[in-house]
Amino acid sequence: MPIGLSYITFQSVSYKTEIYRKHIAAERDIGIYALFLMLFTKVIAGPIERVQNLIPQFRIRHNFDFTLFKAGMMQIAFGFFKKVVIADRLGIVVDKVYQNPLAHNGTELIIASLFYSFQVYCDFSGYTDIALGVSKIIGINLTDNFNKPYFSKSISEFWKRWHISLSYWLRDYIFLPISYRLSRKWKEERYLFVRTEKWIYFSAIVVTFLICGFWHGSAWHYVVWGLLFAVYLSFSIATLSYRRKFYKRIKLTNYPRFFSATKLITTFLLVTFTWIFFRAESIGQGCYIVKKITSISVNDTLRLPLNYTEMAFSFLLILILIVKEKFFYLIQTSNTPKWFLIIVLLSLSCYFFGIFIMKQFIYFQF
Amino acid sequence: MKSFFCFLLSLLSLSLYILSSTDGLMKTIAQYRFKTASFLKSSRYHYGDLYGISFLPSYKNEIWPKKAFIKLDLYNIQRSVNLYCICDSYLWSFVKSGSVFCGVKSYKFTRWGYDGTMEVKLDTSQVNVLLIEVAERFFRIKSKTNYIDKIKFIKNTSQSSYGNSPKVVVTADLSMNKEELMKFYNTINNTKLNQNLEFNLFDYTIFSCLKEMKAWLNYKLFGRVPQEISVLDNCPYLFLSETVDPLSDQSSFKFLPDEEVSDIVLRLNSVYEYYKNKGFKYVIISIIPNPISIVYPFYKTYNDIIRRVQNHPGLIMPMIKIYDKFDSIGNILYLPSDSHWSLTGYYIWLNEFNKYLSTVETVKN
Numbered sequence: 001m002p003i004g005l006s007y008i009t010f011q012s013v014s015y016k017t018e019i020y021r022k023h024i025a026a027e028r029d030i031g032i033y034a035l036f037l038m039l040f041t042k043v044i045a046g047p048i049e050r051v052q053n054l055i056p057q058f059r060i061r062h063n064f065d066f067t068l069f070k071a072g073m074m075q076i077a078f079g080f081f082k083k084v085v086i087a088d089r090l091g092i093v094v095d096k097v098y099q100n101p102l103a104h105n106g107t108e109l110i111i112a113s114l115f116y117s118f119q120v121y122c123d124f125s126g127y128t129d130i131a132l133g134v135s136k137i138i139g140i141n142l143t144d145n146f147n148k149p150y151f152s153k154s155i156s157e158f159w160k161r162w163h164i165s166l167s168y169w170l171r172d173y174i175f176l177p178i179s180y181r182l183s184r185k186w187k188e189e190r191y192l193f194v195r196t197e198k199w200i201y202f203s204a205i206v207v208t209f210l211i212c213g214f215w216h217g218s219a220w221h222y223v224v225w226g227l228l229f230a231v232y233l234s235f236s237i238a239t240l241s242y243r244r245k246f247y248k249r250i251k252l253t254n255y256p257r258f259f260s261a262t263k264l265i266t267t268f269l270l271v272t273f274t275w276i277f278f279r280a281e282s283i284g285q286g287c288y289i290v291k292k293i294t295s296i297s298v299n300d301t302l303r304l305p306l307n308y309t310e311m312a313f314s315f316l317l318i319l320i321l322i323v324k325e326k327f328f329y330l331i332q333t334s335n336t337p338k339w340f341l342i343i344v345l346l347s348l349s350c351y352f353f354g355i356f357i358m359k360q361f362i363y364f365q366f
Numbered sequence: 367m368k369s370f371f372c373f374l375l376s377l378l379s380l381s382l383y384i385l386s387s388t389d390g391l392m393k394t395i396a397q398y399r400f401k402t403a404s405f406l407k408s409s410r411y412h413y414g415d416l417y418g419i420s421f422l423p424s425y426k427n428e429i430w431p432k433k434a435f436i437k438l439d440l441y442n443i444q445r446s447v448n449l450y451c452i453c454d455s456y457l458w459s460f461v462k463s464g465s466v467f468c469g470v471k472s473y474k475f476t477r478w479g480y481d482g483t484m485e486v487k488l489d490t491s492q493v494n495v496l497l498i499e500v501a502e503r504f505f506r507i508k509s510k511t512n513y514i515d516k517i518k519f520i521k522n523t524s525q526s527s528y529g530n531s532p533k534v535v536v537t538a539d540l541s542m543n544k545e546e547l548m549k550f551y552n553t554i555n556n557t558k559l560n561q562n563l564e565f566n567l568f569d570y571t572i573f574s575c576l577k578e579m580k581a582w583l584n585y586k587l588f589g590r591v592p593q594e595i596s597v598l599d600n601c602p603y604l605f606l607s608e609t610v611d612p613l614s615d616q617s618s619f620k621f622l623p624d625e626e627v628s629d630i631v632l633r634l635n636s637v638y639e640y641y642k643n644k645g646f647k648y649v650i651i652s653i654i655p656n657p658i659s660i661v662y663p664f665y666k667t668y669n670d671i672i673r674r675v676q677n678h679p680g681l682i683m684p685m686i687k688i689y690d691k692f693d694s695i696g697n698i699l700y701l702p703s704d705s706h707w708s709l710t711g712y713y714i715w716l717n718e719f720n721k722y723l724s725t726v727e728t729v730k731n
Contacts, residue, residue, distance in 0.1 A: 310588040352580050357593065 062139030072136030079129030414703030
């Protein structure tokens with residue numbers, strides 16, 4: 001597949017739709033248009049930029065800005081850290097287990113699936129950090145694709161924080177047009193005792209996530225992955241009022257911190273469940289893994305490709321990632337010596353603890 | 367000043383990119399950097415190729431003892447043999463000229479996997495010997511593919527033209543043919559680009575201490591070594607993982623059924639017949655044992671491929687039988703941090719092969 005085909009296509013669709021909707025005027029400079037589609041920092045795996053954000057930036061003269069340079073370098077360093085130290089290390093376990101799930105027990109499959117949740121996040125957000133960092137150095141601000149997605153307390157919130165440029169693209173060019181179209185067609189207040197607006201939401205969300213699944217790959221397990229999110233979101237809307245009543249009845253709302261943590265963990269586990277089908281090579285394999293996970297036992301032995309020290313180190317890295325995202329999401333770069341020290345430390349960590357096995361970024365295939 | 371600096375930086379980056387994308391240039395630079403004693407010296411192979419991959423400090427050994435070449439009595443024989451060789455790095459990295467071979471007048475070789483087809487114009491009035499040298503780790507794989515596509519025979523039109531450079535057939539088509547297009551594509555999309563960039567930017571002795579520190583840290587903390595390398599408990603040698611992993615075709619421990627041995631022998635016989643019919647007076651094969659087959663054969667169940675082939679009653683093709691000798695001598699024949707034999711191993715093999723060549727001479731005379 002040609003490099004960045006899907007990203008270029010999505011941007012082209014966005015560009016043409018925005019012109020059709022008369023939100024923007026057509027770009028008359030082919031160079032600017034080509035740059036919009038193929039800016040080297042984002043051509044391979046996004047973010048999927050909007051014309052309104054990017055093209056005006058091409059018309060400004062960008063002089064070297066040391067503040068932007070420092071911020072960009074910091075983002076690049078963290079991007080590499082996420083990719084080579086965390087994602088590729090967790091990937092060793094994930095690849096080994098998912099290559100042959102028959103040879104692994106429930107505990108190993110659970111660990112591999114949990115690791116995959118963090119691998120895919122560190123891999124993709126690591127790439128995005130590098131892309132955004134490089135862009136920043138040359139004075140271009142790209143859309144941030146991630147905003148602490150594993151701190152989401154609901155699936156809808158997760159999609160506002162995960163692959164943001166894609167989810168907003170899907171919302172604006174698929175979900176909303178379908179919803180408007182259906183709302184004009186379905187005139188009744190209720191169908192089968194369910195309010196029409198809910199039917200519209202269910203239909204639009206299923207189509208949107210079907211397309212989202214197919215966009216990730218022409219294999220049915222990606223479709224299942226997308227449909228699972230559609231089911232989660234539909235279920236969430238359908239049961240919203242009942243759940244609220246239920247939470248009140250069991251007095252969960254009286255403990256806001258505990259309630260919040262429960263929602264966060266539930267969301268994370270639901271997302272991790274979908275990643276099983278995303279990572280599996282087929283629906284059958286995904287179902288097998290889910291089935292095997294339920295057979296988890298205290299007698300399970302671990303035969304993973306990392307030794308115990310490295311397994312502990314991997315969990316420590318995940319913890320570091322969580323703490324960093326929670327408390328130090330944006331590192332200040334105004335203090336130059338401090339900035340330099342952090343860059344040096346990150347570079348040394350990447351060098352000494354990085355896994356350099358020429359492993360491609362996961363989202364390069366999409 | 368700022369513009370000049372930017373221009374210089376761009377020029378340097380572009381030069382580095384072009385250099386790292388061009389195989390020919392890289393080959394020249396690599397050859398220079400492996401030989402030079404200056405700060406540009408590459409440390410990759412100086413202490414063994416396996417050390418060059420792993421950088422484990424405990425395996426840092428000088429691999430080239432400066433020993434004088436031992437000249438044997440056999441070398442006094444008149445040189446009248448044309449020796450052709452299909453070989454791999456075992457021979458290629460040790461044999462620089464045909465003078466080390468007894469009675470050999472001219473020596474021509476092609477390497478498995480590196481060089482293209484060797485063009486050969488056989489003068490059948492002379493003694494032509496073909497040596498097929500293959501490392502044990504590749505022997506099984508090669509036995510499933512073709513041995514006969516490494517030599518292209520050019521018809522002989524005049525006597526004793528041996529030694530001239532082979533004729534190259536040039537087509538008159540001046541447009542870019544498919545091969546040239548591929549060559550151009552490979553230059554701009556060189557698959558070795560990362561490897562070459564690393565070689566050009568970081569493969570200097572000055573960085574070795576950092577590489578060793580990383581290797582040591584990862585090995586001690588996580589038991590991690592590069593996936594190409596295997597470190598076995600209580601064994602002071604590094605091995606190529608492919609030769610250790612029983613699932614790999616290159617492994618000394620992959621189960622080898624009798625039927626496969628018979629198939630290999632049949633294939634060798636047909637190769638033998640093919641080259642004999644093409645005009646080689648002698649065709650001989652030599653299989654160089656994997657280091658692990660000699661140093662640590664009890665690690666798992668050794669498949670004993672070399673002995674099983676050489677002792678097979680159906681084998682017609684002559685073979686340099688070195689396995690038993692190597693087995694009796696053991697460790698000193700291989701280098702702890704290299705995937706090849708030591709100078710001693712090479713000499714023992716050379717001696718055996720020269721003994722064979724001396725019999726070839728006797729037969730001819």
